[in-house]
Amino acid sequence: MRAFKELTERISYPAVEQEILAYWKEHRIFEQSITSREGKPGFTFYEGPPTANGRPGIHHVMSRTLKDLACRYQTMRGKQVHRKAGWDTHGLPVEIEVEKELGFKHKEDIVRYGVAEFNKKCRESVWKYKADWERMTEQMGYWVDLTRPYVTFENEYIESIWWSLKRFHDEGMIYKGHKIQPYCPRCETPLSSHEVSLGYQDVKDQSVYVRMRLKDEPDTSFLVWTTTPWTLISNVALAVAADVTYVKVEQNGEKLILAEPRLSVLEGEYTVLEKFPGSALVGREYHRIYNFHPVTAKAFYVVTATFVTTEDGTGIVHMAPAYGEDDNQVGKKYGLPTIHPVNRSGAFGPDVPPFAGKFVRDADMDIIRELKERKVLYKKEAITHSYPHCWRCRTPLLYYARESWYISTTKYAEKMIALNKTINWYPPEVGEGRFGNWLEENKDWALSRDRFWGTPLPIWVCPSCKKQKCVGSVAELREGTGLAEPLDLHKPFVDAVTFTCTCGGTMTRTPELIDVWFDSGAMSFAQWHYPFENKELIESGEQYPADFICEGVDQTRGWFYSLHAIGTFLFGKPAYKNLLVNDLILDKDGQKMSKSKGNTVNPFDVMAKYGADATRWYLVTNSPPWRPTMFDEEGVLEVQRKFFGTLVNTYAFFAMYANIDKVDWKAAAVPVAERQEIDRWILSELQSLIGRYTGYMAVYDVTKAARSISEFTIDQLSNWYVRRNRRRFWKSEMGADKRAAYQTLYECLDTVVKLMAPFAPFLADEIYRNLNSVTGLDPAASVHLSFMPDADASRIDAALEERMERAQKIVVLVRAMRMKANLKVRQPLRRIILPIADEAGRGDVRRMQDIILDEINVKEIEYVHDASGIVRKKAKANFKAIGPKFGKSVQQVAARIKDMTGAEIATMEQNGSVQLASGEQTWTVAVDDVEIMREDIQGWLVETDGGLMVALDTTLDDALVAEGAARELVNRIQNMRKDAGFEITDRIAIVYAADAALAERLATQERYIVTETLAESWTAGSPAGEHTETLELNGGSISIAITRMKRG
């Protein structure tokens, strides 16, 4: 017969995990977890593709744990869960990496170097940290098919994207337009709004207050504030708020106009001359402060605008329509001219001679100096504000009017909003609030990028008739001329292809690429090369939509949006049904992790130290995933010690005795009804646990699901069931009772391990296989191939659970009293007294009596009747009941209830209600309106908990004292045995010398002492030898010597 593997709590988790990984690999458990569910309902999961040219961090372990556990859980529920890995391979991050490598500073460097060669480098660079990613994925136990991933740069993937773009194009959803766009001068490309959102940073800028002199009022100036001095060169108007009060003040001989609430910006003394509303300023003209550009339209006057606030600045906002969305709107409204003297790399052109060739933000200081010399500058002030930066190269963005291709997402924003309401967001507020609001304010998707490494925008344009052709497949591309082989759908190869236009012109491809977010958002179908292959998969609904996706909250406007926007348009359905959001991982002090702060956590280190399971368990249980998690290594250690340690210990206890007893697992199960009450109790608790767990998992509350497992394991299974039942396992004869104990504990372990398997896949499998490889009760080769148990309501005995809880409470109360009376548990006591009136209540406790008495080392329970008069009772108002009943007078009633006499309480208990009079008033108070507190028993040590009361008889007689002393002595002798290094089976001889009184006392306990310590003799004499000790016991003194008997 095979024996259970005897784990110890000194198990090396990382080492066990390595063994399990090898086992999984050898037996292809992951593959089996999918193939074994062939023909079963599917659970569709989409992997959000990471970029493999950055190192994986601890936050990736977080989101991958969540993804993994959801998929493992569904597999164990019998679903077939395909998980295709994916890699995001295009875009600026890759280009920037290569540019750095090649030492490039500007975009032209790439053109000089050669686009073909550059893209070849990008294609290689993408995989820079692939090995790290794969190692992390494997080690943490993230099951995903890495052998057949989707890769966004592959021709098939791009072809699918092109197919989708053609759908957009054919329906007139793609247009070319001008908009103010965030633009990265270093990368020389506009950024989409979701890219911008990735790069907000606090920066220190110089803000300036400048004077703009009124044309018709000498010595009077508008005081204007801006944080971007370089845009002053392009100023064409000023904006004020119509309904804000403005003032004209005199200061040092000049007059200034500004908003009244902003007077605090003035330096020094001033006198207010006039007050007027902003509307009074409309149309007033001023002298421009720079004259580089002639203008033809009317300009340099005051307008009103709603976005002007008095939060900062002066309440007078300078307008440069080329450089701001608001400014642009105002410019359009009033027909203002646009002055745009900045080139593609963000430098001033030759039309601004003093600053020509200078990067605009670098020109700020020069401009300020120059304005100061001309006395235009009133003052300057450093301000720190949040400003968007390029999400990759960290260059501050500029806002320009630029030409770009757009997708008209606004045309179907309503549909996106409607479909979003069908998606289950966890937590819901991200979907309703953050994502919902984003959809409500939907703007057209700026699709194009002026870069090199990415999916080319497959639109060809005829230069003569402007006709557009969108290519939607490779076959279509081949209809053109100039396509090189082998096929590569990237620049510059696709640029070489031309088509002959119906007008006879030669159509060439528009040079832009598309936003990488479109790449990843297209994965729902492009991962299957739809519609060129796998048409069925998508159209049958098997792989679209996803049942589940899970990423960081930063993806709200990124991947969550692009999936949704593309899916809604193409398929008219949402791309996913359930979405679990996870938030940031901070360091243990709540600081954001960053390389510069040096507070990042290396996932490999943590896993090497504590194992993947503990790391995963910690990340999931520490706080709900959608809340920021503070990562503290101490916490991982605690998981290991508390939960894993207890579980392993419980298993080890089971394995040790099961091996000794050679339990026959083929024997029929002892019917649950015939098992001891405590067995039925833990099995009932187990079913309740399954029920709770399943409920939590159904709503992706993985934190509560996992916490409920460890609470059960630690508090109920280990600290109560096992502790209370140890003796049953020691008992030598194997009977029905012992078998029941084994079967009960086995079932608990087996079930707990299944429940925890999605979270801690290694340890769960270790224990599962240790159990089932011996018993053969569950034949799966791995817990991950087995099935999740369902809660069996018929096995839940709520009354029993309640009884046990009561017993546990009584134990706690007695322990507290022992503590107060300074009576250690080793000292047996005569009795506790429980005032319980009704026979049913007494019966409940009686059924738990043995457990209670044994646990607290007390001889008996005495039940007293409340009416016996020794129990002093107090009444307390039950506000929930009397609140609605008495309304405003509730406080008076409550006060009266508090003063109820013993007689009144007795009357009420007898009749069900009682009349209470107070002053003029009389109320009828029913039993349910009142909580009866047992307060005291005359002359007894008492503890209460709610309605429960326990009194402890602390009187000691000689017999009890003797028993206590014997127990104490046994303990000391056992410790001496241990210190002496004796085997637990060694026999010993004891020689003792004690005070007369003590000796007499111990004489009655000789038999007990001898049995417990495996002593063959207990002799009065002169203790001597190697193992001798003297101790104080019950005020007496005793010396003891122990010697090991010869074996034989």
Place this chain on the structure above:
RNA sequence: GGGCCUGUAGCUCAGGUGGUUAGAGCGCACGCCUGAUAAGCGUGAGGUCACUAGUUCAACUCUAGUCAGGCCCA
């Protein structure tokens, strides 16, 4: 400036359809157990449930506002 979230014990977090003794773990103090034993367990101290107003017989819980922190967007 807007949206969403958070603010409960020294720390990390629970909780409550509003009901008068607000919970756990860690840490701390004290102690216990010992045939799961380089583990385990208990008892205790520790909280004006961020602040202010309102609704209510009753607010830590609901409402409004304020303050602080986080994320996202301007």
